[in-house]
Amino acid sequence: MEINEIKDFQVAENFTKYVQIDTQSDVNSPTVPSTEKQKNLSRVLVEELLALGISDAHLDEKGYVYATIPSNSTKKVPVICFCSHVDTSPDSSGTDVKPLIHKNYQGQDLVLPDDQEVVIRFAEHPDLKEQIGNDIVTASGKTLLGADDKAGVAEIMDAARLLMKHPEIKHGDIKILFTPDEEIGRGVDHVDLKKLGADYGYTMDGEKAGTLEDETFSADGVQLKIDGISIHPGYAKGKMINALKIAADIIENLPKNRLSPETTSGKEGFVHPTSISGSVEEAQVNFIIRDHDSQKLASHEAELEAIVKKVIANYAGAKYSFKVSEQYRNMKEVLDQHPRVVDIAMMGIERAGMKAIKRSIRGGTDGSRLSFMGLPCPNIFAGGHAFHGKQEWVSVQDMQKAVLTILHIAALWEEVA
Incomplete structure (x- = not known):
C-alpha cells in the first residue's frame, strides 16, 4: 500500500481521549515532573505502545516516555526520533476538557457552548479559510483544548500504530520520546539522550499544516x-x-x-x-x-x-x-550544519500532499535545546491554532496530514540510506 492511500486513521480518537486527561504543568513546583498528573497520560501512552507490540516502551521516574519501533530494513539507516510533550500550558485551565468536533465546517463562527462569550470567529482566525469542509475540534469554552501538544502526541501514536501495521513501509529504528514540562521550559532537563540513541529528531509541535520551523528565538x-x-x-x-x-x-x-x-x-x-x-x-x-x-x-x-x-x-x-x-539558543545554528534533517522533512511534507513552508518561530521548542544537546531537531506542524487559550482549535484532517508526514519522513530516511 502507498502511504497516501492510508485511510484508517485513529488520530482524532487518540486526540479526543488524550485531551480529557489533565496534564497541566506548574512553573512554581520544584518537583520532576512539576505535576504528578502528567504521568497519568504518559502511563496510558505506554500501555498503548505495548499493546501495539512496541516492547521496550516505558515511563521513567522523571516522567519521560521512551519507545522504539524496530527497523524493518536491511540497510544501515540513521536512527530517527519523533518527540512531543504531554503537558499543557499553565495559562488556561486544562481540567475537565470537553472536546467537541464540528464536522464539515462551513466558515461559521464557532460559539462554544459552556461559555457563549467564547467565540472562535472566522474573521479573526484567517487559517479557518483553509478548513472549509474539514472537521474542527475545539474545547467547550471553559478550558484550553490541549492541541499544544496533544495533537503531536496523538499523531506520533497513530503513526506508530500504522508503522507496526504496515511492514511494507520500510524504515530504520524509530525512537519515540514524550516529555513533561515543556510549557514551563523544563522539557528536556532530564532526557537521557544516550538511552534514546537517536541520530536526528523531529518535534511535532508546530502550528499550521505544511510548515516546518528550523529557526527559533535565542x-x-x-x-x-x-x-x-x-x-x-x-x-x-x-x-x-x-x-x-x-x-x-x-x-x-x-x-x-x-x-x-x-x-x-x-x-x-x-x-x-x-x-x-x-x-x-x-x-x-x-x-x-x-x-x-x-x-x-x-x-x-x-x-x-x-x-x-x-x-x-x-x-x-x-x-x-x-x-x-x-x-535556549536558535536551533538554526545547529541545523545549518545538518541540512539533510531539514531537507528530508520538507520532502516528507511535500509527499504528504502539501506545499512545504519553512519559517521561523517567535518562541522556542524542545527541539531548540535538543539540537544543542547533540540531537539536531527541527519542528514540524501538528495542526493546532490559538494555543494556550479557550479559542484553541485543530483540524482532524490536518492531524491526519501530520501522521502521513511522519510516515513519509521515516520512509525517506530508509530510502536515501
Whole structure:
C-alpha cells in the first residue's frame, strides 16, 4: 500500500481521549515532573505502545516516555526520533476538557457552548479559510483544548500504530520520546539522550499544516533583585527606600515603541518583564530576553541593565543584583550544519500532499535545546491554532496530514540510506 492511500486513521480518537486527561504543568513546583498528573497520560501512552507490540516502551521516574519501533530494513539507516510533550500550558485551565468536533465546517463562527462569550470567529482566525469542509475540534469554552501538544502526541501514536501495521513501509529504528514540562521550559532537563540513541529528531509541535520551523528565538532570562530599606511608614520620611516602587520605575522606563512583545514582529527581539514580586525591603522582577540573533542578547541585556542603573541612581542607598541565565539558543545554528534533517522533512511534507513552508518561530521548542544537546531537531506542524487559550482549535484532517508526514519522513530516511 502507498502511504497516501492510508485511510484508517485513529488520530482524532487518540486526540479526543488524550485531551480529557489533565496534564497541566506548574512553573512554581520544584518537583520532576512539576505535576504528578502528567504521568497519568504518559502511563496510558505506554500501555498503548505495548499493546501495539512496541516492547521496550516505558515511563521513567522523571516522567519521560521512551519507545522504539524496530527497523524493518536491511540497510544501515540513521536512527530517527519523533518527540512531543504531554503537558499543557499553565495559562488556561486544562481540567475537565470537553472536546467537541464540528464536522464539515462551513466558515461559521464557532460559539462554544459552556461559555457563549467564547467565540472562535472566522474573521479573526484567517487559517479557518483553509478548513472549509474539514472537521474542527475545539474545547467547550471553559478550558484550553490541549492541541499544544496533544495533537503531536496523538499523531506520533497513530503513526506508530500504522508503522507496526504496515511492514511494507520500510524504515530504520524509530525512537519515540514524550516529555513533561515543556510549557514551563523544563522539557528536556532530564532526557537521557544516550538511552534514546537517536541520530536526528523531529518535534511535532508546530502550528499550521505544511510548515516546518528550523529557526527559533535565542533566549535568556534575567532575574533582577532590588534591595530597599523598610521603615515603619509612620516614621519613614527620608529613610524608607521602597523596592517595589523602584521595580515599578524600572518597568516604566523600558522602551515604549520598540524592544517589547507588543511592538515587535518577525525577527525583532524584545525585553519582556514576566513577573514582579516582593515587599518594601526587597523586590524581584523576572525578564525574558529574546532575539533570533544570539549575539544581540548581550546588547539587549546591557540596555536593560543601563536602565536599572539609571533608575537606581535616583534612590540613594538602594542596591540591586542582575543575574542572566541562558535558556535556549536558535536551533538554526545547529541545523545549518545538518541540512539533510531539514531537507528530508520538507520532502516528507511535500509527499504528504502539501506545499512545504519553512519559517521561523517567535518562541522556542524542545527541539531548540535538543539540537544543542547533540540531537539536531527541527519542528514540524501538528495542526493546532490559538494555543494556550479557550479559542484553541485543530483540524482532524490536518492531524491526519501530520501522521502521513511522519510516515513519509521515516520512509525517506530508509530510502536515501
